[in-house]
Amino acid sequence: MTDTEDKRPEPESLLEIARQEETAKKSVKLTIYFGAAPGGGKTYSMLYDARMRKQEGIDVVIGYVETHGRSETEALLKGLETIPLVRTEYKGVRLSEMDLDAVLARRPGIVLVDELAHTNAPNSRHGKRYQDVEELLNAGIDVYSTLNVQHLESLNDIVFRITGIRVSETIPDTFFQLADEIKLVDLPFEELLKRLKEGKVYAKDMAENAVKRFFKPGNLLALREMSLRLVAGSVDEKMLLYMRAHAIAGPWSATERVLVGVLASPYAEQLVRSAFRIASDLSAEWVALYVETASHTQLSDKEQEWLKNALDLAEKLGARVVWTKGDDxxxxxxxxxxxxxxxxxxxGKPRRFGLFPTLARKILVRTRDIDVFLFAGKSEQPVPKKKIGIINPLNYVMSGVAVILGSLFGFLLRDILGQVNLLFLMLLPVVIIAIFLGRGASIFAAILSVLIFDFLFIPPYFSFAVSDVRYFLSYLMFIAFAFVISNLASNLQYKVQQLQQSESRTITLYGLSRDLVTAQSIEQVLHLMIRHTGQIFPCDMAIFLPGNGEVSVRASTDGFRINPKELSIATWVWLNGEPAGLGTDTLPEAWAYYLPMKTADTIKGVVGFHFDSILEVLTPENKVVLDTIARLGALAIERIGSKDSKE
Structure with missing residues (x-):
């Protein structure tokens, strides 16, 4: 290999540079003033820079700034235009939030939005303020904002271990990494403690409590170190990207790929954060994988919540979420x-060790050439008991009747069949029950069969006494054998159900794609989308298409609720190209779940779905199916539109 080839720029780095240059052409910039703790001067620095930009002739407005009553910070507000806040009331408390629509209508050059990790008031368009900022950036408005290190999602567990306080307001690290400029506002902890005691951070009565709980020298030192490392890491990443793109020599590592196995446990979110930090340190892509087994149906409501939160967190942190099915x-x-x-x-690291190999050990044995990291989580809440499946008394009655009928038949032929054949005859209804009625009814049938067999066919007759210990051992083996059969039958039944569902979805999606290819009009495309979706999901559905700068309903089921509120949500999805509505963080109070109908470079419309049980339907796997339906429809509309334009 020649020296020229050695110095050839890496394609991935060139693509990243191109992406950044394309972003720069749009003149949209996010600047984050970053610090280790409240009171370090982030808002002051942001306002100072804003005044400088205003003197340079740039249109600067304040969307939201929290001065906390600090006189030197309030002095910098003079001369800067402030967008009036939206006042809302929630449970008797008056809340003030940034007027997002007013800022969008004003369209300044730069808007100041303080406290990036803030949680918006209920019924706001977005659940978090960083999502407001994201919409402002999409609208072409530069944003200045502030953030403390403890509000980064991936550091949530580390901050808790250091300070003993669980920070509830966080932002995804992936959004933090989108910042074009991160300005570190650093203040030595001695100076910060001095400002705190002087009442420049909080009121003096609050300051004493803050020092005892959070503003301890050890805490501040650790948080300061984390903030310095993060900013340095951000600079390093940009420097490495530049060096790779310009073929500057360096020891480049091979591409890494990280996989985190997610389980329904109280440690799941901590595990996801750890995996993200490992992937970030390695500059690696990463995958969050959940394996659905037959025991998934027995998860408690709390366990389902843990699982959903962990997978949602992984998606926010940039992971590819994969939901697969299997036995092991x-x-x-x-x-x-x-x-x-x-x-x-x-x-996760095993919490206890027993006779059977743990999940970690099984993975270690099966993946000899892959590094395995064991994470020891710390739970702040107890693990709930497993959900007990609903017992159907009719299944047990039917099991008892089947065993009794089999016993009567055996009793009539007892002189012909003999004890061995009678034992197999008693096993027959147990196997049939295991296949059709499930594990519990099968085990009940096995125990009942043993009792009847001992009572009718083993001397002393018509007694439950066991004269020979070998019979007792045979009974135990019979019950064990029935237990194994029932488990196998239950797993087989679960597999058959999953295969039927997968096959049904595959056939329906294939049928949809085939029919869309031959569709001759947009109305036909919309009709096909609704009909095929109804074959997979029992839901109400509506499709919105744009026209004259807004979207309108072009097709829907009879039960879909269409009103100005839902129409405005569909319009927002069309304008921003992001999902919204029920089950999301954007406009979660909506009646339906809305998806953009995207092609490679345009948004052709919006499709809305309403499900009776949104949490059960909106699993990662089902989201992929819904997104596929929306994209297939968009491609068909694009094909018909291009055909009409040519004609």
Whole structure:
């Protein structure tokens, strides 16, 4: 290889540079004033820079600034235009929030939005302020904002271990990494404590409590170190990207891929954050994988909430979320890792060890060439008991009747069949019950069969006494055998159900794509989308298409609720190209779940879905199916539109 080839720029780095240059052409810039703790001067620095930009002739307005009563900060507000806040009332408390629509209508050059991690008031368009900022950036408005290090999602567990305080308001690290400029506002902890005691951070009565709980020298030192490391890491990342793009020599590492195995546990979110930090340190792409087994139906409501929160968090932090099905969690994780060139696996550390191999041990055995990280989580809440499946008394009655009928038949032929054949005859209804009625009814049938067999066919007759210990051992083996059969039958039944669902979805999506290819009009496309979606999901559905700068309903089911509120949400999705509505963080009070109908470079419309049970339907796997339906429809509309334009 020649020296010229050695110095050739890396394609991935050139693509990243191109992406950044394209972003720069849009003249949209996010600047974050970053610090280690409240009171460090972030808002002051932001306002000072804003005044400088105003003197340079740039149109600067204040969307939201919190001065906390600090006189030197309030002095910098003079001369800067302030957008009036929106006043709302929630449970008797008056709340003030940034008027997002007013800022969008004003369209300044730069808007100041303080406290990036803030949680908006209920019924706001977005649940978090950083989502407001994201919409402002999409609208072409530069944003100045502030953030403390403890509000980064991936550091939530570390901050808790350092300070003993769980920070509830966080932003995804992926949004923090989008910042074009991160300005570190650093203040030595001695100076910060002095400002706190002087009442320049909080009122003096609040300051004493803050010093005891949060503003301890050790806490401030640790938080300051984390903030310095983060900003340095951000600079390093940009420097490495520049060096790669310009073929500057360096020891470049091979591409890494990290996989985190997510389980329904109280440690799931902590595990996801740890995996994200590992992937970030390695500049690696990462995957969050959940394996659905037959036991998934037995998850408690709390466990389902843990699982959903962990997968949502992984998606916010930039992971590819994969939901797969299988019998063995370790086998599925190993199969996925080996099939997708995963180099590192992150899983939870076993809480206890017993006779049977743990999940971690199984994965270690199956993935000899892959590094495995064991994470020891710390739970702040107890693990709830497993959900007990609903017992259907009719199944047990039917099991008892089947066993009794089999016993009567055996009793009539007892002189012909003999004890061995009678025992197999008693096993027959147990196997049939296991296949059709499930595990519980099968085990009940096995125990009842043993009792009847002992009572009718083993001397002393018509007694439950056991004269020979070998019979007792045979009974135990009979019950164990029935238990194994019932488990196998239950797993087989679960597999058959999953295969039927997967096959049904595959056939329906294939039918939709085939029919859309031959569709001759947009009305036909919309009709096909609604009809095929109804074959997969029992839901109400509406499709909105743009025209004259707004969207309107072009097709819907009879039960879909269409009103100005839902129409405005569909319009927002069309303008911003992001999902919104029920089950999301954007406009969660909506009646339906809305998806943009995207092609490679345009948004052709919006599709809305209403489900009776949104949490059960909006799993990562089902979201992929819904997104596929929306994209297939968009491609068909684009094809018909281009055909009409040519004609």
């Amino acid at each position: 969690v370790a086998e599925e994780i190993a199969r996925y890792a080996q099939g997708h060139n995963v180099t590192k696996i992150v899983i």
